[in-house]
Amino acid sequence: MTPRPASADTTRDPADIAREVFGLPDLRSGIADAIDAVLAGHDTLAVMPTGYGKSTVYGVTGIARGGVTVVFSPLIALQTDQVEKLRAAPGHPIAVAVNSRRGGTLAAARRALDGAEAGFLFLAPEQLDNERVVEWLRELPVRLVAVDEAHCVSTWGHDFRPDYAALGERLEALGRPQLVALTATGSAPVRQDIVEVLRLREPVLIARGFDRPNLRLEVARFETDDEKREAVARRVRALPQPGIVYVSTRAETTRGAERMTAAGLRAAAYHGSLRSAERDEVLRAFLDGELDVVVATSAFGMGVDKPDVRYVVHADVPDSLDIYYHEAGRAGRDGEPAQAILHYRPEDFALTSFFNGGLPDADELHRAYTAIAAAGGGAGTEAGTDGGLGRRELAARLGLSTRTVSRLVNLLEDAGAVATSGRTLRAVGGEPDQAVETALEAARRRERVADSRMEMMRAYAETLGCRRQALLGYFGEELAEPCGNCDTCESGSAYEQRDDRAAHAAAHESRADQGGPPDAPFPVDARVEHRQWGPGVVMRAEPDRVTVFFESEGYKVLSLDAVEEEDLLTRA
Secondary structure, eight states, X not given: OOOOOOOSOTTSOHHHXXXXXXXXXXXOHHHHHHHHHHHTTOOEEEEOOTTSOTHHHHHHHHHHHOEEEEEEOSOHHHHHHHHHHXXXXXXXXXXXXXXXXXXXXXXXXXXXXXXXXXXXXXXXXXXXXXXHHHHHHXXXXXXXXXXXXXXXXXXXXXXXXXHHHTHHHHHHHTTOOEEEEEESOOOHXXXXXXXXXXXXXXXXXXEOOOOOTTEEEEEEEOSSHHHHHHHHHHXXXXXXXXXXXXXXSHHHHHHHHHHHHHTTOOEEEEOTTSOHHHHHHHHHHHHTTOOSEEEEOTTSOTTOOOTTOOEEEESSOOSSHHHHHHHHTTSOTTSSOEEEEEEEOHHHXXXXXXXXXXXXXXXXXXXXXXXXXXXXXXXXXXXXXXXOBOHHHHHHHHTOOHHHHHHHHHHHHHTTSEEEETTEEEEOSSSHHHHHHHHHHHHHHHHHHHHHHHHHHXXXXXXXXXXXXXXXXXXTOOOSXXXXXXXXXXXXXXXXXXXXXXXXXXXXXXXXXXXXXXXXXXXXXXXXXETTTEEEEEEEEOXXXXXXXXXXXXXEEEEHHHHHHHTOEEEO
């Protein structure tokens, strides 16, 4: 990817491009800030909710800077949608995709982009396995690489993809043009993974728009599973259509769709094990208004670009607030009133934690590391070959699924025992037993963080305070007053909580005025150090408590009284 001088007008005002090419009269503040950061030459991470218009960032900057903008996108349906949107723009910029579908050929893309002042090339990350594509990329005047759905690089993200995890290193090998990463999932561990895995250089972070005032938030608690399922069916029938119901298992998508059909709704099931044609047909029918409700696993996600979804109902508890708010954000994208409703039993949190998988098998880790070392002549083994192994080849050799092997390899990489060079894995971590123990400690740390994320999910479900304040606080955004559009605000408990905490804070300040120790400032985004848990970042600051994400422990909610009395935190 050797940069060449751009022939397009790089002095053109981004607002003019947005208006004249894309028909957008105004740019939202976060979008405008991200565009400015990219045009100033910075690697940029833009964290903005579904439907916020993140694609405008690379659309406007790609035209302003000229040359080719390469966009990595995980699904053919997403690529097709973005290509069609660009081609439908009044200015009609050149946009092509290279994928496995008819019309997505390399030759067609070459012809379309040849001589273009500014063009957009959409690829899936696995296209970098194709040497012809790689060689062509090296010849192109690539000005910018955009990584859409960037949370796919992160094992903390809700849709981790091994091919995404290799992007950072592979782009380095291709000359490493400027990067912009785009995602709607913005919690601290996911952001950190995106920066590290993609190797963003001193990136500008822009997070905007998490507050969706038109989205009413509600939680309903039940004692039995049957009671919960029946309540979901009754509630969905009474809601304005269309909508989405998220469940945790494939079997429940079928049962749930049957319940909805029996309630008189046009319903369909969707999960990742359906044939591609079946998934495409359900998505098409939903987008075209032929279905009232889709009962789905989290596989029904990327590509669901329907602005008039009136509700997202969760019949089961997601693994984290990241997943919950990402999925809930598919409701009300047209700005009209919509609802996000979570149904749960107290036992659901324990079940979700159990299904997270626990610690990896030590024997599998040992076998994986030994196989990598033997294939690449790495540390800790006797002579091997020089070829190394890829993840798929390693999975076949061990007789394990690609997903399981990716999990093992990610842990070994976290532990510094395995390094990736292109698509090849190499052992660099010494003796197998030592590498395995270091990887297991990394797994224990990840388990602690995963448990803490589930506790944050439980806290959201059980809070008496404003739910929107709790959600936004998780993502590091502050809302000064209760929102007035959630069930706890409607019941009045959110305002009672606010008043109680304000009274606590006033009493604390009074004690300080009388000679007590002054409050230590721990604002949102402040870097702090805990005596036991080490470095962390403040995610939410309240009058009587502070929520901190610690790299080694995950999310912790700390009483400010305890922090002060025991001198637990210091500003880093």
